[in-house]
Amino acid sequence: MSETSHAAPETTFLKGVKVLDLSRLLPGPFASLLLADMGADVLKIEDPRGGDYARYYPPLVDGVGAFYASVNRNKRSMTLDLKCAQGREVLERLLEDRDVLLESFRPGVMARLGLDPQGLRERFPGLVICSVSGFGQSGPARDRAGHDLNFVARAGLLDQNARAGEAPVVPGYQVADLAGGALYAALGICGALFARSRSGEGAWLDISMSEGALSLMAPAIAMRAAGEAMAPGQGMLSGGLPCYRVYETADGRYMAVAALEPKFWEALIGALKKPELSGRGMLSGEDGEEVAAELASIFRSQPQSHWEQMLGEVDCCVEPVRELGELVDDAIYQARNVFFELQGVRQVRSPVRVVADGNDVAAHRPAPEHGEHTEEVLNALGYTSEAIDALRRQGAIAQGSEGVSVAGGGRSTP
Structure with missing residues (x-):
């Protein structure tokens, strides 16, 4: 299927909403993907020296990582060095007409960059700031590093992901990153925007991926407190009942x-x-x-x-139980046009659909090249060519390397 032949559901709930996304890898970009698929203008801010690490995760398709392409469609990209005073100045000018700032640094990093969320809230009272972190903006673990496996372990999900009497099994997907972090971030942003439409006030959202994972344990926690043992593999919903x-099956499936x-x-x-x-x-x-x-x-x-x-x-x-390679041919998903090709990468359509005739009308945009829209954005802010060249010389934006191919596919080098 060609890149231009696929039509996606036109979800314009967030049309006109402007998002600055400082995040990288998976939780933050997946959250902004959900917003972009609903019509938000998501501008991805990337470091001039390579940008989002996921760009270079193999396998590469035409020089861009399939992982990256799958979670960054429908976005724009510009380079900014936030450690550089000139880069921060550009960011602050961007915030003057942005609705949302999404970031996933460790707590305290934004303040060290001179972008303390409390200070930003005072300067831009209508701004919705969403901070996604492993263990939250406060508490004894705020500075602790971690990945999905750590978060689901601490939240008790890993313990429950086991057969009776056996060791926990590492999930084949990122529960805390996606369900605990990205989904709650997108939900919180939408809620904050709705509240702002009534009060005019923005908010600072503290999204902890470990707490997001913990929230998925709410029924199990309640049942345990009420006297149910909830031993791994022995509960009603964890394999303890024959039903x-x-x-x-006979063929090992x-x-x-x-x-x-x-x-x-x-x-x-x-x-x-x-x-x-x-x-x-x-x-x-x-x-x-x-x-x-x-x-x-x-x-x-x-x-x-x-x-x-x-x-x-x-x-x-x-x-x-379907295997990963069988999903695209599953009759249920085929009938609903769940999969499509973009940038030569198989993608999964947004599950947020509007039930209406002629639903499939809007085409997806491919994930942006590193810094692809830098000059476009700066021009819109009123920067002249001379001023943009000065930003390059100062290291605030990439040194003209945007779009240089890794493997002949028009993608930037790391």
Whole structure:
């Protein structure tokens, strides 16, 4: 599929909202991607010396990292050295008509750069500042380094991501970065903008990725406090019941059974012709393991394709466990045009859709080259060519290296 042939859902909820994004890698850029996909004008501010590290993470497609391309579409990029007085001056001029400032430095870095959020709030009272960090802007761990695995470990999610009696399993996706950080950042920004539309006042949002991950544990924490042991792999929603777990098939694949409600369990055992299991899906302990063992034996008797075809028409909450390489061909996602190609990279469409006829009308813009829009932005601020050249000489912006190809694809060098 060509880059220009795909049409994306036109979500213009944030049209006119101007976002400055100082973040890099995943949590911040994914948050600003959500905003950009809803129509916000996201200007990505990158260091002149290479920019976002994710640009160079392999695999590269036409010189740009697929990782980077997947989370930076629909944005613009300019280079600014925030350690340079002239770079900070440009940033502050940009803030005069920006609505949102998103950053993911460690707490205290913005202040050391002369961009203390409290001071910015006083100078730009309508500005929404969103700070995404590992452990928050206060507390004993505010300066602690960390990555997704650290955050889900500290929040208890990793402990629960295990079979009974076995070690925790590293998740195959970034729970804290994406759900705990990016989603809460985007949600908080939208909420703050809504409040500002009524009061005129901006806000400083403190988004802790570890707390975001912890919030996903709210039901488990409540149940534990009420007396439920919630041991890993033994809870109602963590594999402790035969009606809610994963079963291996004859070909080494898996089926996910989530027949929690009695009607779904009865539909499942009816399709499997096992009436003797009626009413036994919610059993736990040894009795539950006996039921699970019988189901395991049944599912191991046939390959995944057999069960998918057989149970696909039965309303029983059973789905095949898809492998990563199979997702693009999944009939459900194909029917809803979830995947598309941009910059030669397979991308996932925003799940925020407007239900209306003719929904697919707006084309996505590819992720920007390093500093691609620097001069465009500076010209809009009133900088002359001579002033822009001076910024280059002072090191405030890249030294004319924007757009130099890494592998012949028009991408900048690190």
